[in-house]
Amino acid sequence: MSHDLLASISSSEIASILTSQPTLFTSEKINNLSIYASREGKTSWPFADGVIVVEENAASKYKLAVEFKRVNEGIHGILTALGQSQAYLKKGYHGTIIIIPAEYSTHNAPGEYLKDILDLVAENLPIMIFTYSINNESELDITCNRSINLSKMTIESTRITNQTSTISTQWAHLREGSTEPDTFYRYLQTAKRIDLTELKEPNIQFPDELINAVPNDYCPLKYLSNAPGDTYHDFVWRHFWFTYVINERTLPLFTMNNGEYKVCNASSSLLINNGSPKYFFVGKSNSPKNKIVKKLNDDSITEEQAWLEYARNIKDRAHSFREDIDSSLYHIGMIHEDGKPTSIGYKFVDACERNRNDSLSGTPLAIFESAIIQNGELGAFIHYVSLASQKIFRDNPLKYSVIEEEYRSFDSNSYLQDVEKILADDIKVIRKVSLRGGVSRKPFQAELAILGFLGFLKKGRNRFKPVIGLDIDWEKVYSALYREI
Template sequence: MSHDLYATWACAEIASIIRNNQPTYFTNSGYPTGWTVGSGREGGRLWPLADGVISSYHSSVTDDLHIAVEFKRTNEGLHGTLTALGQSLAYLHKGYHASIIVIPEKYTSHSSPANHIKDVLDLTANTMPVGVYGYKEPDLTKLNPFENQITCYRQPQLSLSPLVTGASVGSRPKSSTLWAHVREGMSYPDVFYKYCKEVKFVTSYPSNRNFQLLPELIAAVNRIMPTADPIKFLSYTKDDSILDRTWLHVWFNYYFHKNLRPIFTKDPHTGLYAVNAKASLIKQNKSEFANFLSGRKDSLKEKIVEKLNKGSLTEDEAWEEYVRTVRNQAHSYREVIDSGLYHLNLIDSEGNLTKVGYKFVDEADKESSVYSNTAIQILRGAALVYGNFSAFLHYVYQLSEEVFSEEAMYFASMNRKNGTIKFDNVGFKAYLYEKMKDDLSLILTSSIRSPGNPRNAFQAEIPFLKYLGLIDEGTPFRLGTGLLINWPVVQESIEYMNANNL
């Protein structure tokens, strides 16, 4: 089992402990109860990075409270406890409201390390909101592997203001889901491969930029923002960092590519406009390219062409609406894709390929496909080991075993017309989501800051796992079982990562 998986389990268990004992943690905040508590991972990339984040929100408080969690395994040695001590203080300097050290109950060379770290803090940093917890080995057969296995030795007192209040916006702590951030319609294996391929290119040819834009695009950008570089405007890039240069190439080579850029064609005889429906050059599966900006009635190009044919929009206005949306789309896609690559440990915080990233793209290059046996194996392994999807699958499996052992026909619904029984996958996913949120403190939501229609439960995670072959690609749900997890592939992928030191 990986360090990250253990850290995830420990973070979730401590979040539950805090949630269930709120008056002892939140008294200094002025609101001793009424907090919603959830666990996650650090959403930013600025060093130092916490192993986990516990976040809390309250309806009467403007900002969430964030606690950084530093987790140490036994094999990191006793010196790791002192490293954790320094890291816990660095997290406070970064802007966290508190930090928590989680270390083994004992080492062969020390019988009570948690007490020792507590004494050091009490003597040298008595007022610092740093918690110390010791753990026994987790029970892997349990839904909560660290349940009753973690003891609090020093409790952090939470206040509404972090010790460091002058941190810049970019350096403030951010929280993300415990597993890697993915999004439906964006997080395709093929884009991860092509992004990594472009990293290799831009780091070899740092000044290369050869994109030809339509005059209509350039003119529209100039009308909207006369001082803007049209290339950077349309790709939502601003400098020459590796991250920006890579995204610029991904955007113009695969998404907003040359043949896709025109909005429409125009019939010279009738004057009617027709949608230029070229797809992206990102494959959504092994054979089909994903649509981008067209393909549905509510797609950007379809809506613009409809307005043009109705005469409610001029061509200049059409191009201006187009470039604004393209820019916004570039920003949205980039946030999902490069953060996903970072969470999967394929790129580092500066955008360079990691060891795993190089191995992944080199293997995919051999067959010019992410779906080559070794490349997809590496991507699966990265998702499980670094992206924490092993934790996601653990919780799904344990919750499913719990509910279906009581009643195998839970979430069964009958078709009244033909009498057939089918699995209610929507109800099942909603059940998993509520259990993870309310019982396990795995998901933090704030209705105050999440207006509008809520996203369906796990509408991004399950398709992503299907792309990777970690769950059944055809019918991923079954009566009496729930999600059909491909456990042999899960085990094989983790073993591959371990055997190849990735």
């Protein structure tokens, strides 16, 4: 297994251990205790391998950073782990957890050795130690070598909330409609091409009606892109937004035809995953442009009011789209916190350019797949779904099978709801209060859509099968997991 996958699985195991044995980290009674394994959100160096969040009454009480070491990192890794764990305390975590192998070829008790060091030189530091071994069934056996008592420990720190920000799952938050290779390619290409020594604004001609709809004292470029700053990141976003999404072709709101308003329905310059053009603000009856034009034809708003509503829609969509792209690219390891591409980001862009600007096939898509599975930790998500499925079908292999006349179907909604519950309650990798109970949207809809597009789910009329549940293409998963990017 890869370092990140082992770190994720170990973190979820420890979250379960702490749930059943809270005295390992505190002597106080915590009301409505909830513990889950997570990962850092968009944050600053040093970067933890994982985060375990302890909540009381659905509010964060403690955050514990995880530092994980594999056997092949060598015995010197236990000392670097000690230094890194202290850096996480400085960053603002309430405590840290070091996870190291139960033994090395050159040391048969590294956990006890590390505990002795801490007890000798830093007895009061809130640093837990766990050791692990992999048994014959490829499962982890985890032992606690050093407990702490956070209720009696204080650590001086320059704590800043966003330094220890976390997301509610271990895997990246990827959004349907925003996690498309072509979108990522064009954004990263824009970042690659911008001259850091001479930042210039994009050149775009706005309709006078749209300029008049921008509130006074606001720069139209900054307002309509929802990027009011002058950082490198802001310049990249404005160039991307006004090149590929909002441009002279897509800007018009309507035309007139025999006294009736008609929607201007030009597509953006981005592609969706099937290679077709991507549309913004138009295309469905409830799309912003369509709704506005309907109001104009109904005489329920004036043209001035229409442009005001359109300007607000552009601004709001810019905000949500930027959030989606920034967080997704960051979590799959393609941009740094400041918006500059990482080495993987540059490799992806270069591969797309060599592939005739095609991000949807060949080497570019292979890089994207591995970034999603490895850095985005969708590989861990697939692992957890498999574990949950094994538990579900152990006693009833035909659970969720529904016979309709001579055809046997699969109740995927009930299956996914049960998987989600197991991931929250048993495996401890979902924030419990964030579950979408009572909402019509299926659990993991975005994850399954992305995995399906990338081919990690078996193709066919139904991606769910009796006895196994989600039909995963394990060969393709392992290929992406162990591919060097």
